[in-house]
Amino acid sequence: MHKGLAIYPGSFDPPTNGHLDLIERGAKIFEDLVVAILRNSEKSPMFTVAERREMLQELTAHLKNVRIDTFDGLMVEYAKSLDATCILRGIRAISDYEYELQMALMNRKLEPTLETVFMMPADKYSYVSSRLVREVAQAGGPVKGLVPEVVEHKLREKLDPAYKLRDVRMMEMLESPGGSELGRRERKRKRKA
Ligand code: PNS
Numbered sequence: 001m002h003k004g005l006a007i008y009p010g011s012f013d014p015p016t017n018g019h020l021d022l023i024e025r026g027a028k029i030f031e032d033l034v035v036a037i038l039r040n041s042e043k044s045p046m047f048t049v050a051e052r053r054e055m056l057q058e059l060t061a062h063l064k065n066v067r068i069d070t071f072d073g074l075m076v077e078y079a080k081s082l083d084a085t086c087i088l089r090g091i092r093a094i095s096d097y098e099y100e101l102q103m104a105l106m107n108r109k110l111e112p113t114l115e116t117v118f119m120m121p122a123d124k125y126s127y128v129s130s131r132l133v134r135e136v137a138q139a140g141g142p143v144k145g146l147v148p149e150v151v152e153h154k155l156r157e158k159l160d161p162a163y164k165l166r167d168v169r170m171m172e173m174l175e176s177p178g179g180s181e182l183g184r185r186e187r188k189r190k191r192k193a
Helices: 016-028 049-059 074-080 094-110 130-138 149-159 159-176 181-192
Strands: 001-008 030-038 066-071 086-090 115-119
Touching: 001 016, 016 030, 016 066, 016 086, 016 115, 030 049, 030 074, 030 086, 049 066, 049 149, 066 086, 074 094, 086 094, 094 115, 130 149
Parallel strands: 001 030, 001 086, 030 066, 086 115
Antiparallel strands: none
């Protein structure tokens, strides 16, 4: 295990199974791992930073050496403020390489003591990206297996507000032995009529 702290920075909008796979691999080789969500992204995000943080916290609760944080401005400055020694990034395919190489070399120019470490997620996630997940979900397609269940749920809530209402009603039905409150009221109304 590598002594010291590593940072895994990103947008995580939303977190995917590929991100989680990389976090789990990183947690095995680094003593401490901080998953850092960029706050000042120029893109208009689907999930707020608070929502992304909450999802990541829930997804990594079983990893005791992993914590979730947010940052603004230059990543290397944030890394320095935590005394981090490494930046962790995932590479899925050759297409990622050019952008990641540029970023790693720019970060090295800005802070030569900080080393970028690349890891590959499981090949079954090699085509999964937050952008494609958003695109598929927004078009009503299935994202099962691409994102953790909690994220799938949040995506459905975000894209279909009626889904949340259905969920609440379903919970009501399951929790009350005589059926839902709405059902009871409806039966009472019919008895009176
Ligand atoms: O998940 P993403 O969107 O590929 O993550 C990109 C991220 C957040 C790692 C990168 O944009 C970043 O570090 N931004 C902070 C600003 C910064 O330091 N820019 C210089 C990078 S060379």
